[in-house]
Each structure stands twice: as C-alpha cells, then as structure tokens.
Amino acid sequence: xxxxxxxxxxxxxxxxxxxxxxxxxxxxxxxxxxxxxxxxxxxxxxxxxxxxxxxxxxxxxxxxxxxxxxxxxxxxxxxxxxxxxxxxxxxxxxxxxxxxxxxxxxxxxxxxxxxxxxxxxxxxxxxxxxxxxxxxxxxxxxxxxxxxxxxxxxxxxxxxxxxxxxx
Numbered sequence: 774x775x776x777x778x779x780x781x782x783x784x785x786x787x788x789x790x791x792x793x794x795x796x797x798x799x800x801x802x803x804x805x806x807x808x809x810x811x812x813x814x815x816x817x818x819x820x821x822x823x824x825x826x827x828x829x830x831x832x833x834x835x836x837x838x839x840x841x842x843x844x845x846x847x848x849x850x851x852x853x854x855x856x857x858x859x860x861x862x863x864x865x866x867x868x869x870x871x872x873x874x875x876x877x878x879x880x881x882x883x884x885x886x887x888x889x890x891x892x893x894x895x896x897x898x899x900x901x902x903x904x905x906x907x908x909x910x911x912x913x914x915x916x917x918x919x920x921x922x923x924x925x926x927x928x929x930x931x932x933x934x935x936x937x938x939x940x
Contacts, residue, residue: 785907789910796918796929797824809821823913824867825852825866831844832844835894839890840877
C-alpha cells in the first residue's frame, strides 16, 4: 500500500504532468504564433500569457515555496507580455518546469507536506501547496482549451477513444 505522501506525489504527476501539460502542449501545437498572443478582450489573457503565468506560479509555489529554491518570479510580466516568446520557447518553458519540479518531487516527505511554508503573502502546508498547483494548472488549462476551441473550431479530443458513459 502506498503512503499518503507517495499518493500525493503520484497524483501531482498524473494531474499536472500527465493531463494539464500535455493538453497545453496540444493547444500550443494547434494554434498559430499569432493566435497564441491574441487576446479576445483586455480582461482575457492570451494563451501565451497563461503559459508564462502557469510556469511562474508553479515555480514560485512548488520550487520556492515548498523546496526553498530562490524565487525570481515577476508575476506582472507574465500578464504584460504581448509576445516575444515563440511556440517552441513556450514548449521549452514547460519542459524545464516539468523537469525541475519532477526532480524535486523525489524529496517530498510526510514532514514536508505537514510543514507550513510562506508563499507570496500566504502561509500554506506543503499539501496545500501541491493541491493549489494542481488546481491552478487545471483551471488555466481549461481557459487555454476554451481559447483554442474558439480560435480553431476543433474538438480537442482529450477523451477520444474513451466511453465516458460507461458505468
């Protein structure tokens, strides 16, 4: 039987590395370089901004908040960028994030999950930090998927081949 710590790490990898990041990659591949930086209006960030934001958030919460690695995040820049990153560079950011977080996930312990860590203005348990990042990825992956469907008018096929009506 797996420990709760092992289950938490496994679930993080499944939800972020196995679901959200592959879906974001699929969307990036379907969009043109122009569509990646297109904003439907001033209140909806572009797909590129959302990718920058997810990478910045996960680095700040997981790598800095949980694993005490220096925090160099500039949150405002994630949303203020109006381009300057190619599709390939956004893929590389996701690659680097996944690699950096995955290596550190090997250090997760029950103690680390129970300890309180400071992130931004918050004090969170390690468990809460991991849940936050899973939820945050899921939320913005949904936005990226919606924008991709809007621009391409395609079914993204995330569940193709699965009978979701099966009981």
